[in-house]
Amino acid sequence: MSILTAISAFTHRTARRPARLQLLAYSGGLATLLVVLAEWIVARAEGPPGGLCDDDFCTHAPPLAWGVLGVADLFAVAVLALGLLVIAPAMVAAAVAAERRAGTLDQLRTTPLSPLALVCGIVVGAPARLYLLLVGPLVLHVVCGLLGVIPADTLVSSVSILATGGLASVLLGLTVALAPRQETGGALVALGVAAVLGFGGFLGAALSGEPTGSGWAFLHPGGALQAMGLQHDGLWRRLLMSPWRLHWFDETAYLARLAAAPFLSCLSSLALAIVLAAACCRKLAFPHRPLLSKLQALALFLGLAAAALLPARALEHSDALFHMMVSGTILIPVCLVLAVFATPTYEAWALGLRTGGRLPWWSDDAAPYGLMWTMAAAFVGLGWAALSWRVHGLCDREVVVIAWSTVLALSLPVYVLFIATRYPTAAARWALGVAVTGHLLGQVIAIALVHDRYRSPEMLFVQVAGVAGAIVPAWVAFRQAALRRRTLAARST
């Protein structure tokens, strides 16, 4: 069944023809409102955009003139970003979670629509009303580009970022709604997706406004949009950057990173969208399987690890080990979450055990040991490549840090398998997840203290954490082995 059929059906369900015309009219009203608001602001503006600055840093930046369309364009991009990158994914997540809870998703799965057609239908159809509302701001943005209010490359970049970033974001919303084993509350899922994406947008925007962090601005389309706007000396730069920071833009490396961000953002968003779409299709076709295949989880982790580590290559830094630790700390939860969603349920794991043969690590029914150890090895390899890590001349505490971190990384799959297979209810899994998170946090803090030459007051904490780092995974592994024995014994009985 064609993808167009699905898109047509879902769009028609959400916004029927009379509603479409009504929404387009509202959308025109919204664009007009943005222009009126811009005009109101410009009429009351005193001085040039960004204000006057008479210190040495600002003397070379000539003041700009206010423009109504320029300000309206800023609003239009903000509205488009908010709609496509935050609200649309939340709407998709809420709609799919509600369908799962009501049982209607199963009914859709009995239609001849392929999983890919269903995914396309949902990501286009569920927020169709919002998309129609955003037509006006988009037209305003394009008109500003065509009239020369913003540079042509800014128009092309912004539309590309919004399209690819929006696609990746709605697919993320869909993935989050499909991920839990049990049906979940739609509003809660939607709020979670909106909060994560909104926070990501703010973080990306903040990173792009700072030379050191701008290398990571592409990680969220919001950051890439900000980088795109800051590239040229225009209203965007003057209104969003303090006058005393304008000298940063004399730095060629910073400008180069800003210029690269939109392209990298589109590329990473497309890659993310492809992996997430494949995961969603898989989950819709085979709901009993884990959300992610092992290879999909590995691909996502590799992408995120590369995105976290490779930009650091361009930075001047003296402590590669410290950067690895920071990146590792950030990537531990990512690794855990991806692995949890690639780990089988107890029933599937038990079926794999009872069938007898040794499963390859990429099998859906296999435990996540191979996957997570491959992730850890890939992280070390990437770190090595990105940071030109010095092997020679490691001091004792660096050796301890590396050894402890290695033990921690190797023990992670034990927790994931335990959480996924041991407890049947979501509440129990969450409770154990929180406990494991607390333990891992303690381990990370202890490792950081060792790295920073801990003194006597912290000594006790490090010692306790060291003992816990050995006992806790051993106890969990022991309990898992007991479960494994019972599972195999059930086959023989």
Place this chain on the structure above:
Amino acid sequence: MSTPLLSCDRVSLSYDGVRHAVREVSFEVHPGSIFALVGPNGAGKTSTLRMLATLTDPSAGTLRVDGIDLARDREAVRRRVGYLPDNFALYDAMTPVDYLDFFARCHGVPSAERRRRSERLLDELDLGGKREAPIRSLSRGMRQRLGLAKTLIHDPKVLLLDEPASALDPAARLKLRDVLAGLKRRGLAIVISSHILPDLAGLADSVGIMEGGRMIRTGAIDAIARAAKNERTVYCIDIRTHVDRAERALADFGPRVGRFERTAWDGGAVRFEVELEGGEETAAELVEALVLRGARVSHVAPRESALEAVYRASAASAVA
């Protein structure tokens, strides 16, 4: 005998390799016939229907719809199957017309045909007056009929109905019976799962009795009833006069009368519930014996339908 529209050959479903939701179930359903899948809760009826509806993959066995192997071409199977789950969830904010239109689009029904089919189904299922009302305002019976209309919107050859009559009032059940009889006459192969046997009696042509994931008995209802003829059937016999003589006659009748129980009856008669072996012939002989003893018999009827008797006998033998 026509080619079966639906065939299920040694199908099993297990999630962990030890416990089986369905174990080696086999049956066939022919065009224009109704197959009743009966059994207690947890017997595996819904799991079987979900496999037939392509929602769950069987662990073993072969499922064919209209000769198409489900494992090879799901899309073709889905075009031929209409599935009504037990919860028949609907989109409450939509109207019945929009709801049917949406699923017709999902099934790729041509635009010229969509409206016509929706209107026809709504009229046939007595929902014509509610076509523009929000679904949330419909009664449970109406919602159930709308769910049925949805399963028919793409003109399927096979209909899978999971507990379609549960929680319906008697009038709605009678209406559903009429609708199903009409669909049967149109040549559809229908599988109904239910644990309410009177709903299926007189409607189903064949029956599959499930217990603990296994199909403990399957075949045409008449054939099974004949096979179970030697099983005891409970008859209700109302006696108006000489109740004590009737009681003695029952006791003296011989081994073909099993347990009998005297129950109060406020219509001027006393009711006996009697376990009889040999079906209607034995019942006739027993009435004759009662009349000869001077008892006045006002009513004789089996307490349960043929389907109920088949189910009771099968369940009893499974337990044994």
